[in-house]
Amino acid sequence: MKLERELIFTHNEKNGKKHGDQFQQLTDRLTGKGLSVEQIIKDLGALQIAIPSWALGTGGTRFGRFPGGGEPGSLEEKIEDVGLLHSLNRSSGAISLHIPWDIPDDYQDIRNLASSFGLKFDAVNSNTFQDQPGQEHSYKFGSLCHADPHVRKQAIAHNKEVIDHGIKLGSESITVWLADGSSYPGQHNFRKALLRSLDSLSEIYQYLPENWKMFVEYKPFEPGFYSMVIPDWGTSYYLSTQLGPNAYSLVDLGHHLPNTNIEQVVATLMMTGKLGGFHFNDSKFADDDLTVGAIKPYQLFLIFNELVYGMHNNESNNPSLAWMIDASHNIKDPLEDLLQSVEAIKIAYAQALIVNRELLEDYRDGHDVVMAQELLQDVFRTDVRPLVAESRIRENAAFDPVGLYRELQIRKRLIGERGKKTIATGL
Ligand code: PSV
Ligand code: MN
Secondary structure, three states, X not given: OOOOHHHHHHHHHHOHHHHHHHHHHHHHHHHHOOOOHHHHHHHHHHOXXXXXXXXXXXXXXXXXEXXXXXXXXXXXXXXXXXXXXXXXXXXXXXXXOEOOOOOOOOHHHHHHHHHHOOOEEOOEEOOOOOOOOOOOOOOOOOOOOOOOHHHHHHHHHHHHHHHHHHHHHOOOXXXXXXXXXXXXXXXXXXXXXXXXXHHHHHHHHHHOOOOOEEEEEOOOOOOXXXXXXXXXXXXXXXXHHHHOOOEEEEEEXXXXXXXXXXXXXXXXXXXXXXXXXXXXXXXXXXXXXXOOOOOOHHHHHHHHHHHHHHHHOOOOOOOOOEEEEOOOOOOOOHHHHHHHHHHHHHHHHHHHHOOOHHHHHHHHHOOOHHHHHHHHHHHHOOOOHHHHHHHHHHOOOOOOHHHHXXXXXXXXXXXXXXXXXXXXXXX
């Protein structure tokens, strides 16, 4: 399904007056503080957040799954769904594929389809966390870290194959999330498991085309219940520095133990030039994969505060980040949830862009703890939604993406086209 541009223009016209007044009020306030509203709108318009192919269907837990219907049953339909999101918000201009779930039949057709929606291919992802039908060796006891060289070889070959698919699609990075770990004390020799993983990753790294990056994702728990081979940013940083200049750490917000200071992790990784990618989601307990900003919007803002500081003070040449949502939608329409997540990200980014950094540094240098906190909280409590909406309108996206999605009854139309029972691949 493709959205006709006219529908967006009519929707924007209908909301024009209300939006205009709110935007003017905010512009006056921000201009009064010496900020360039035009620059912020430009920065917001440029932000593109990739959508993972596995987030377009209904997610579930090991207890059950309740699909809502109209899910994309093929790679083509997944691309169409991301195209829909992108036409509503103009900020979802890339799709991230997971192999073997998303192997194209015809690469050129898939590339043409994606570009007809204005989409690029973001990082490709390997999967050695599940056994595939017909696979010779099992990953039950690990993949890149496995004690048996035959299993490692198979897992390395899979990652190389993922790179091959990515090259044919015009992707320029691979994300490796290693599910390898142990579930019981004594099961792993930690040092050997890590060194074997490093060896395997090096072989994959050697295979990367020159212009490619490798992102090493970390996670402290699950599926390993006792230990994970790459549990934290320190281990990921160690691996990426050992691998070489094109390897980077990837932060997934759900992959931290409770109360981890993620904004500090971001600051340190960017300071060392080793932050490559970002997976957004939110969580109450663990890797809950909830809508971005649903639980801890202040933390999200503090993270963006560091990201923006890192982008503006980039002595260590940290590359531009690969932004992606990595969430699952158990009880919501996945497309609505993704629209909400993108909006939350843009709000946090907009807020970070209006932080008066010089003043903040003065407060810090003067040990004025109270005013430093006041400054950040004043920004966080500023309703920047009119700025985000203005940037959207200027990009020919919808003033209210979720509102328009509902108004046009898009899910109902998708169910009409694809049926009630289609199931997208994913977790
Ligand atoms: C693992 O929890 C993860 O965050 C990794 O990014 C995977 O590739 C993705 O979720 C989907 O399984
Ligand atoms: Mn992730």
